[in-house]
Amino acid sequence: MNAQDETAKPSDPPSPAASGAVSAAVLAERLRGLAPSCGPVRLVGIDGHAGSGKSTLALRVAEALGGAPVLRLDDFASHERCFGWTGRFAAQVLEPFAHGESAVFRPYDWHARRPGRTRTAAPAPVVLVEGVGAGRRALRPWLSLLWWMDLAREAAWERGRERDGPDLADFWDGWERAEAAHFRADPSRPFADALVQECGEGYVLRK
Numbered sequence: 001m002n003a004q005d006e007t008a009k010p011s012d013p014p015s016p017a018a019s020g021a022v023s024a025a026v027l028a029e030r031l032r033g034l035a036p037s038c039g040p041v042r043l044v045g046i047d048g049h050a051g052s053g054k055s056t057l058a059l060r061v062a063e064a065l066g067g068a069p070v071l072r073l074d075d076f077a078s079h080e081r082c083f084g085w086t087g088r089f090a091a092q093v094l095e096p097f098a099h100g101e102s103a104v105f106r107p108y109d110w111h112a113r114r115p116g117r118t119r120t121a122a123p124a125p126v127v128l129v130e131g132v133g134a135g136r137r138a139l140r141p142w143l144s145l146l147w148w149m150d151l152a153r154e155a156a157w158e159r160g161r162e163r164d165g166p167d168l169a170d171f172w173d174g175w176e177r178a179e180a181a182h183f184r185a186d187p188s189r190p191f192a193d194a195l196v197q198e199c200g201e202g203y204v205l206r207k
Contacts, residue, residue, distance in 0.1 A: 021202030023064070028126075031144075039097045043144055046130040046149070047188040049152075055072070057203065068126045068127060071128065074110070075119075083182045094139075133182060133192055135192060146191060147191045
């Protein structure tokens with residue numbers, strides 16, 4: 001795949017009838033055929049700009065897999081360390097999975113601004129990791145597959161701001177600067193196995 005700028009505007013989404021769009025169930029079936037990448041786990045990264053649809057894709061595919069675990073990188077980030085979670089993720093998720101053990105972590109509570117209650121995630125055959133930075137260089141060696149949600153940065157951020165409302169406007173101002181800096185230093189899109197576009201209730205994948 002050609003290395004492209006993270007902010008490059010994708011082509012207009014094709015219509016479902018002409019696009020060859022596939023369902024989440026079809027994507028889930030493809031994941032089952034991957035080779036394990038982290039112990040017994042097929043770890044699948046879903047990256048893209050904030051607001052691009054990563055969570056929705058992850059939840060749909062997880063449901064199609066019969067309830068596969070979904071790890072949200074928002075649970076590992078914090079107000080002070082938007083992208084400084086790599087060591088924690090490695091210690092609490094990657095290393096246990098590599099040994100066939102459950103991940104144990106305390107998701108960050110964005111309202112209380114402190115870690116919440118302890119959660120566990122079993123080393124299932126497929127585990128989805130969704131969030132900005134899921135394809136960063138420190139994680140890529142552990143992934144069986146990396147998808148990039150191919151929605152232009154400005155469009156994704158606008159959708160995210162509308163979703164979160166005016167109460168989080170100040171947070172979004174800081175987040176946009178942090179995300180832009182992250183992708184300049186550690187881009188994910190050029191390394192994705194496929195670029196994913198929403199197309200109605202389905203998805204179009206491009207190399």
